[in-house]
């Protein structure tokens with residue numbers, strides 16, 4: 001038969017020696033390897049009770065930011081959507097009315113803001129493009145799901161908790177972001 005390469009090895013099955021036919025040396029050798037690993041530092045951790053620290057450049061689930069008064073930063077300018085190479089972001093802009101000044105920081109805001117996490121490649125370009133510090137990639141994973149629809153995150157799912165009404169949740173959502181930015 002014609003062969004494409006000369007890397008083929010012909011294997012021959014030799015008869016077992018007396019020691020090999022006892023199997024015991026091989027069993028003890030295997031047990032010695034197992035025993036040796038019992039005293040070594042474990043490569044695994046007990047997730048989810050234990051968690052490894054994130055890398056300083058980790059980019060997880062997006063968060064839509066608020067200012068210190070709890071007003072939404074996003075002005076629906078669309079720069080993040082234009083910068084997104086995966087076309088994962090869609091939004092609809094709306095004009096702020098005088099009685100909504102406590103809700104939105106600028107005159108325009110995102111009435112609808114969606115990110116399709118199945119398209120997103122977590123590149124962080126949306127965060128870089130935003131002139132209003134309105135979006136950032138947090139240290140949270142997108143949880144798994146069985147439906148495609150659940151990976152389209154709406155504005156309500158993306159908005160950071162209110163810093164005045166829910167200060168603990170707000171701090172937890174911010175994570176180590178500020179410390180990272182200072183470095």
Ligand code: SF4
Pocket residue numbers: 080083084085086087088089115119120121122123124125126127
């Ligand atoms: S992280 Fe990248 S791919 Fe994901 S929404 Fe932002 S710009 Fe698009």
Ligand code: SF4
Pocket residue numbers: 073074075076077078079080081091110129130131132133134135
């Ligand atoms: S998140 Fe930033 S870049 Fe995107 S629409 Fe809002 S303000 Fe503009």
